[in-house]
Amino acid sequence: MDIAKRLQELAECGAYGELCAEARAYLALDAERQDEDTAYMARVRLGETLLALSAESFDAEGYAEGVRLLMTAYNERGNTGLFELLSSVVYQPNEAALRENYAENCRTFALLRPDAALPDYDHLPVLCFPISNTNAVLFTKEHRRFLLEEREDGWQMLHHALLFFRGDADELTRATERFSRAVRDARVQECAAQLMDAVQRNDFGAAMQRCAEEYHQLCPEGEEYEIFRAEEALARKDMDAALSYGKAAYKKRKMSPHACAVLSRVYQQAGRPDRAMLFMMLSVDRDYLSFPEDPDAMENCIYALKAAFTNAQFAPFITNVVIDSHGVTKKFWIHVCEELPRFSDALPRYRTGLYNPYGVMFIKSKVIDLMNPAMEQYNYPIVNDFVFDIMKADETSEIRVVPQKSAEILPLAAKEDKQKISFHRENMDRTMQLSRGEFNFYRVEEPTTIRSDSTFLVGQPIVLQHSSRRRKLVLNILADGLAWNALRDEAEELMPNLLHFFSKGIIFENNFSASEYTYPSLASIETGLYQHHTQIARPGVPFALDPSVVTLSEQMKHLGYYCTNIQGDAQGIYNGVTRGYDRLIVNHWMLHAADGVERTICHLQTFNECDNFLFLHFADTHPYNADVSTPPNASTHLPLADVLQSQDLVASVFLKNNPLSQYVNRYEVQASDRQLGYLFDYITAHYDDDEYVVLLYSDHGAPVYARSPYLLSEEQTGAALMARGAGVPARGRVDELTSTVDIYKILGKLAGYPIDAPYLDGNLPAVFGGQRRAYTVSNSIYPGQTYKICVRTEQHAFHLETTEFTREDGTVSLDSYTYHIHERNDDYREIFDDALARQFLDIVWNYTKSFRR
Numbered sequence: 001m002d003i004a005k006r007l008q009e010l011a012e013c014g015a016y017g018e019l020c021a022e023a024r025a026y027l028a029l030d031a032e033r034q035d036e037d038t039a040y041m042a043r044v045r046l047g048e049t050l051l052a053l054s055a056e057s058f059d060a061e062g063y064a065e066g067v068r069l070l071m072t073a074y075n076e077r078g079n080t081g082l083f084e085l086l087s088s089v090v091y092q093p094n095e096a097a098l099r100e101n102y103a104e105n106c107r108t109f110a111l112l113r114p115d116a117a118l119p120d121y122d123h124l125p126v127l128c129f130p131i132s133n134t135n136a137v138l139f140t141k142e143h144r145r146f147l148l149e150e151r152e153d154g155w156q157m158l159h160h161a162l163l164f165f166r167g168d169a170d171e172l173t174r175a176t177e178r179f180s181r182a183v184r185d186a187r188v189q190e191c192a193a194q195l196m197d198a199v200q201r202n203d204f205g206a207a208m209q210r211c212a213e214e215y216h217q218l219c220p221e222g223e224e225y226e227i228f229r230a231e232e233a234l235a236r237k238d239m240d241a242a243l244s245y246g247k248a249a250y251k252k253r254k255m256s257p258h259a260c261a262v263l264s265r266v267y268q269q270a271g272r273p274d275r276a277m278l279f280m281m282l283s284v285d286r287d288y289l290s291f292p293e294d295p296d297a298m299e300n301c302i303y304a305l306k307a308a309f310t311n312a313q314f315a316p317f318i319t320n321v322v323i324d325s326h327g328v329t330k331k332f333w334i335h336v337c338e339e340l341p342r343f344s345d346a347l348p349r350y351r352t353g354l355y356n357p358y359g360v361m362f363i364k365s366k367v368i369d370l371m372n373p374a375m376e377q378y379n380y381p382i383v384n385d386f387v388f389d390i391m392k393a394d395e396t397s398e399i400r401v402v403p404q405k406s407a408e409i410l411p412l413a414a415k416e417d418k419q420k421i422s423f424h425r426e427n428m429d430r431t432m433q434l435s436r437g438e439f440n441f442y443r444v445e446e447p448t449t450i451r452s453d454s455t456f457l458v459g460q461p462i463v464l465q466h467s468s469r470r471r472k473l474v475l476n477i478l479a480d481g482l483a484w485n486a487l488r489d490e491a492e493e494l495m496p497n498l499l500h501f502f503s504k505g506i507i508f509e510n511n512f513s514a515s516e517y518t519y520p521s522l523a524s525i526e527t528g529l530y531q532h533h534t535q536i537a538r539p540g541v542p543f544a545l546d547p548s549v550v551t552l553s554e555q556m557k558h559l560g561y562y563c564t565n566i567q568g569d570a571q572g573i574y575n576g577v578t579r580g581y582d583r584l585i586v587n588h589w590m591l592h593a594a595d596g597v598e599r600t601i602c603h604l605q606t607f608n609e610c611d612n613f614l615f616l617h618f619a620d621t622h623p624y625n626a627d628v629s630t631p632p633n634a635s636t637h638l639p640l641a642d643v644l645q646s647q648d649l650v651a652s653v654f655l656k657n658n659p660l661s662q663y664v665n666r667y668e669v670q671a672s673d674r675q676l677g678y679l680f681d682y683i684t685a686h687y688d689d690d691e692y693v694v695l696l697y698s699d700h701g702a703p704v705y706a707r708s709p710y711l712l713s714e715e716q717t718g719a720a721l722m723a724r725g726a727g728v729p730a731r732g733r734v735d736e737l738t739s740t741v742d743i744y745k746i747l748g749k750l751a752g753y754p755i756d757a758p759y760l761d762g763n764l765p766a767v768f769g770g771q772r773r774a775y776t777v778s779n780s781i782y783p784g785q786t787y788k789i790c791v792r793t794e795q796h797a798f799h800l801e802t803t804e805f806t807r808e809d810g811t812v813s814l815d816s817y818t819y820h821i822h823e824r825n826d827d828y829r830e831i832f833d834d835a836l837a838r839q840f841l842d843i844v845w846n847y848t849k850s851f852r853r
Contacts, residue, residue, distance in 0.1 A: 004038055007045050016049055023049075043073045044082070051089065064131050064832065071129075071137060071146040078144060090129045098128050098163050105162040105172055112176045118162070126156060128163040135832035136164045149837075151817045154182025157838075164834065171835060178838070181845070184218060185852075191215035192853065195228045196258075204232040221850040223252040223259055230262045234269070242266045250279075251546065255537040256809040257284040274300035278343075281308035282541070289328065307341040311540040313519060314588055315573035316340055316352040316388050317381050332375040334368050336437040337415045337457055340390070340573065344544035347576050351457055353389035353413055354437040355585050357602070362418060365436040385590040389439050390573060391583045393459045398451035401461065407445040409607070411459030411583070413437055414452075421456055424449045441606070460582060462562050464609035470560060471726055473604065473683070473692040474613045474751055476552075476743075478525075479672065480518060480591065481622030481652075482698035484511070485718020486705035487669065494669050497677030498722070501684075502696065503732050505724025506767055511738040512776045512792060513700040513719040516712060517653050518569070520781070521699035521740060523577045526552045528744030528755075528762040531781050532851045536575070537810030538783045545576035548759075552744050553580025553615070555753035561613035566603055567596035568617040581615065591619040593672040597679045604686070620668040623661045623702045625652050634664045653703060653716070661704035693725035693750045697743055708828055710799045710820075712790035717778040726750065729767060736765050737773040737794060745770070777847055787812040791843050796831060797824050798840035811853040814844075 003026050010019035023046035027039060050066030053059065067090055074082040099121050106118050119125075129146070130136040138147045138160055152160060161175035191211050198208040208228070216225040226249035233242035246266045249259040261283035268276035273292050280286060281304075291298055302321050309319035309330055318341055320333035340350045354364040367386070374382050391411060401410055414421060414434035422431045425448040434440060439459065450458075466472060488509065491499045499507075515521040519539040520531040527534055527549055534545060545551070550558075557563050557580045565578060570586035572578030585599065596618045604612065627649055635643045642659040655661055676696075683692055698719040705715040721738055727750045741762040748755035749768050764770025779789040787802040803816035821831040821840065845852075 002038075004041050007042060011045065011049070016053060019049055020046060020053075040073055040076055043069050043076075047073065048085075060132065064135070067129075067131050068137075068148065068832075071148055075145055075148070086129065090131065091127060094128075094130045097166075098130070101166045102163050105165070108169070108172055109158075109162060109176060112173065113179070116179070124159060124163075126159050126163075128160065130164060132832065134836075135834050136160065149819050151814065154179050154186065157182065160834070174838070174842075178842070188215065188219045188222070189853070191218065192222060192224045195224050199228060199231045202231075202235060204228075204235055221252065222853075223249040223256055226252065227256075227258055227262055230266065234262070234265060239266065239270050243270060253809055253811070254535045254543045255541060257282065258809075261285050273297060274304040277301050278304035278308050281305065291323065303341065307343050308542055310341050310542060310574065312343075312542045312574040313540045313571050314381060315350075315570040315586065316390060332379060332381050333372055334375075336365050336368055337395075337413065342544075343542045343574065344547075344576070346547040347544055348392050348579050349394070350390050350573060350584075351393040351395075351413075352437065353391055353393075353439045353457070354435075355387040355389040356435065356438045357599075361435040361438070363435075364438065365417060368437075381588070383587070383589070385587060387585060387587045387590075388570070389437075389583070389585055390570065391439060391457075391459045393457040395455040395457055397453070397455045398449065399458055400447065400449045401444045402447045403444055404463075406463060406465045407443055407609075408464065409462035410442050410444050410450075411439050411457075411462070412442060412450065413439045413457040415456050416454060419452060419454065419456060421450060421452045424451070462582075462607065462610060466609075466611055467560055469752070470611040471691055471693055471751070472611055473687055473694075474556065474561065474611075474747070475600070475683075475692070475694045476613075476615045476747070477676075477694065477696040478522075478615070478617040479621045479696060479698045479720060480617060480619040481700060481702050482669065482720045483621075483665075483701035483705055483715055483718060484509075484698065484720035485701055486715040487666070490666075494666055495673045497673050497680060498696065501676075501680040501694075502722040502724050504730050505694075505728040506722065506731050507733045508721040508738045508765070509733050509735050510776075510794070511697070511719050511721035511740070512717045512778050513698070513740045514776075514778055515740075516700055516716055516778065516780050517651075518699050519571050522571055523575070524741050524761075525697070525699065525743050526572060526577045528552070528741055528760040530741060530761045530777070530847075531779065532810065532848075533759070533761060534577070535810065537781060537806070538808065543575060545579075550757070551577060551580050552747060553578055553613070555748065556580060556613040556751065557582070559751060559753060560611065562607060562610050563613045563615075564603065565615045565617070566600050567591055568615065569619070578615075591617055593618040593620045593675040597675040600679060601682050604682075618672060620672045621665070621698070623652055623655055623665045623704045625649055625655060630660070631664055631667060633667050634660060638663055653700075653711070655703050657704055657706055661702075665702060665704060690726045693727070693747075694723070695743065695747060696720060696722045697740065699740065708822070710790065711780055711788050712778045712799065714797070714824070717790065723750070731767055734767055735794075736767060737776050737792065738765055739763070739773070739776045742773075775843065777843075779847075781806055781810055781812070781851070783808045783810070787814075789844055789847070791840050791847075792824065795824060796836070796840075797822055798837075798844075800841075800844055807853075811851045812848065814848065814852055 007019055007023060023042045026042050047066045047069030050062045054063035054066060070082050070086055102121050125141055127139040128136050129139060138152060138156055158175055158179040161172060165171045191214055194211050195215060212225055212228050226245045230242050230245035230249060233245060243266050246263040250263055253259050260279040264276045264279035264283050291301055305321045306318055316334055318333055319330050322329040334352060336352055336354060338352060340352060356364050371382055414436050417436045418433050420431050420433050425446050487494055513521050514524045515531050520536045523534040523536055524531060553563050563581045565581045565584035568584055568586045569588045569591060573584060578584060596616045600614060600616055625648060638660060645658060645660050701716045701718045703716045706713040719740060742765060745755040745762040745764045746768060749764055763773050766772045775791050775793045777791055783806050785805055787806045789800050791798040798821050800817050800819040802812060802814060804813045806812050821837060823829045823831060
């Protein structure tokens with residue numbers, strides 16, 4: 001039966017309970033499954049019914065729900081009858097009290113801000129509709145709209161407080177501060193717009209000079225000041241100042257096309273065509289490419305284009321650049337043994353090796369030779385499960401190794417097929433024929449000379465010694481996408497080995513990822529910085545993490561560990577996030593726990609004479625979309641209708657709650673746990689409790705378990721975080737709030753590197769001697785999508801989403817948004833509390849300060 005007719009029948013027979021249930025069920029459907037007219041009718045019918053029932057039973061929650069439904073319906077159609085109903089029920093009974101509040105609060109406000117003139121009550125641009133003692137909704141007279149969990153501008157926030165809050169001096173003081181903040185923000189936006197307009201008009205006169213200084217004082221984190229100054233310096237041919245300001249603008253906003261554009265022009269005029277070309281490719285103005293005639297300068301330009309075009313997520317893949325009579329041609333390519341493109345000279349020199357610990361020699365490099373033309377043909381990285389061995393290495397045709405206090409391990413690889421390399425020391429001369437790009441590890445105990453007729457690759461020697469200042473093993477395990485929040489109640493069944501091992505350490509029950517997907521989340525883990533401070537916006541856009549940031553792996557390297565990413569997806573190589581690792585064994589797509597665990601144990605057996613810091617990343621625990629095959633275990637046990645899901649290639653972060661994804665994910669979590677049990681048994685059998693530290697964490701959760709409509713749901717951002725070993729108290733499960741940005745400080749506390757740098761965003765949890773977090777922040781900064789942020793306390797979650805899309809440079813506008821607050825329990829009960837909402841909005845305002853425009 002048609003839902004409209006059904007609701008009509010239920011109303012006529014007085015079955016109001018059924019009416020409410022069926023109307024709510026219809027309104028809970030996805031928007032695409034609703035009819036607009038029917039939804040409007042259901043909303044009005046339900047709202048009017050709830051108001052009538054609440055009048056009889058004094059049901060405050062039913063009353064509030066009914067009022068909000070009718071306000072929503074009014075916003076949709078502007079029905080005058082609905083407004084008159086709401087006015088008679090909600091506004092008119094409270095009008096006298098609202099007038100009294102306003103008069104009293106205006107007198108207090110005049111003492112705080114005598115410069116801000118307020119209208120009398122009847123000339124206010126808003127009406128206030130109190131719904132409960134803690135919540136009221138403004139109605140704007142100009143736009144004839146109820147502001148239901150929507151942004152209120154500075155004046156509206158002030159009017160809301162003056163009308164609704166009574167006898168609360170602290171809240172009025174905070175309202176005044178928020179009003180002043182809103183006025184300041186509006187002026188910042190105005191100045192920024194004027195400066196960018198002045199740049200377009202080449203207006204660098206006295207008025208714009210004053211505007212620039214005012215902007216810089218109000219918004220020192222904004223790059224528009226440096227862009228203006230760089231353009232002004234260019235106009236008066238002061239190249240030193242232009243370059244200084246251009247670099248400063250880029251440092252503040254590395255994804256800014258405008259900052260890149262001004263840097264490109266500065267470098268062009270300074271005679272650096274390679275740097276000019278690099279930044280031009282990242283700017284708003286991609287002019288015609290003009291290449292220098294000098295061969296060396298031409299080579300530098302081609303290198304710059306390669307760095308600019310190469311997707312920063314996919315090392316060791318590069319975008320090869322070929323210039324001929326047809327112009328510039330780009331193609332995917334892998335250059336075995338060659339140095340990876342470096343966006344910045346501050347990045348280490350990594351070489352592309354081929355991982356072959358036990359396979360047939362002389363084959364893998366030929367496979368790459370076959371794959372390269374295929375990648376060029378299909379413009380796609382066709383590698384599947386091919387594993388690369390990325391290492392910091394130099395090339396030479398001869399090297400003499402003289403061990404100092406102890407033996408050393410020397411990584412070495414041929415650069416040519418079947419290259420002959422000779423080893424000479426006292427009483428020994430040997431020549432070996434080696435495979436191109438496959439690193440070998442040789443123990444050197446005496447002075448030894450190694451040479452060849454052509455160059456070969458040599459990695460940094462690995463010194464074989466332990467130190468009492470270090471642990472023999474520090475192991476970080478990234479279980480990609482492990483949704484601990486969703487699966488923790490099933491841990492004894494799905495993850496018994498993980499639970500058993502970390503129960504003798506710490507398991508954080510309320511850990512949340514700072515970002516919703518791997519690329520920015522990995523950067524936050526490895527740096528202790530939120531996404532906006534790492535400056536990641538659109539994934540893959542080339543840039544380099546600022547050298548002033550000391551990454552987690554760099555800290556461990558400084559302590560003397562041999563640092564190896566034993567299995568990873570290479571997403572931190574090009575941007576510098578993983579620049580402290582000596583060696584990275586990577587494949588972007590295939591990261592199986594079984595491979596990583598076996599590789600880890602083999603590594604520990606191989607390099608047992610030195611102190612190891614290992615990073616193991618596996619992705620079995622990550623739900624995937626239709627481009628990953630369905631395991632037979634799922635297709636043979638689930639009903640056909642559940643297995644034959646829509647083959648949608650939507651990003652995994654947008655996957656919906658469905659039985660196939662949940663079944664596969666649980667199955668893979670169990671499989672991963674079996675492998676972890678093998679690894680944990682090895683660790684406890686070969687190391688004393690004070691000789692190792694193990695951290696296991698996930699970079700985000702899984703949307704396939706989400707029970708709420710929010711992208712940053714408890715299940716999508718509820719991530720694992722566990723620790724065991726030296727310095728870790730045996731506390732088992734703890735309920736303290738933590739974030740993935742805290743991992744940097746936790747490991748620093750346990751390993752002994754400094755964690756007091758003022759730029760760090762993380763917090764050392766109380767269980768490790770720090771302080772309990774008041775809240776965590778998760779946000780989604782993705783150009784071309786709305787900005788989303790979730791602030792969680794122990795009791796509540798605050799979700800905000802903007803109307804405008806995040807810009808290409810990672811900045812956002814909070815000029816228009818909606819928000820919701822719900823309890824963090826199984827009921828997800830929505831909370832309507834004006835004071836609480838203001839507290840959360842203050843947190844959001846402070847958090848977004850550096851990238852809100």
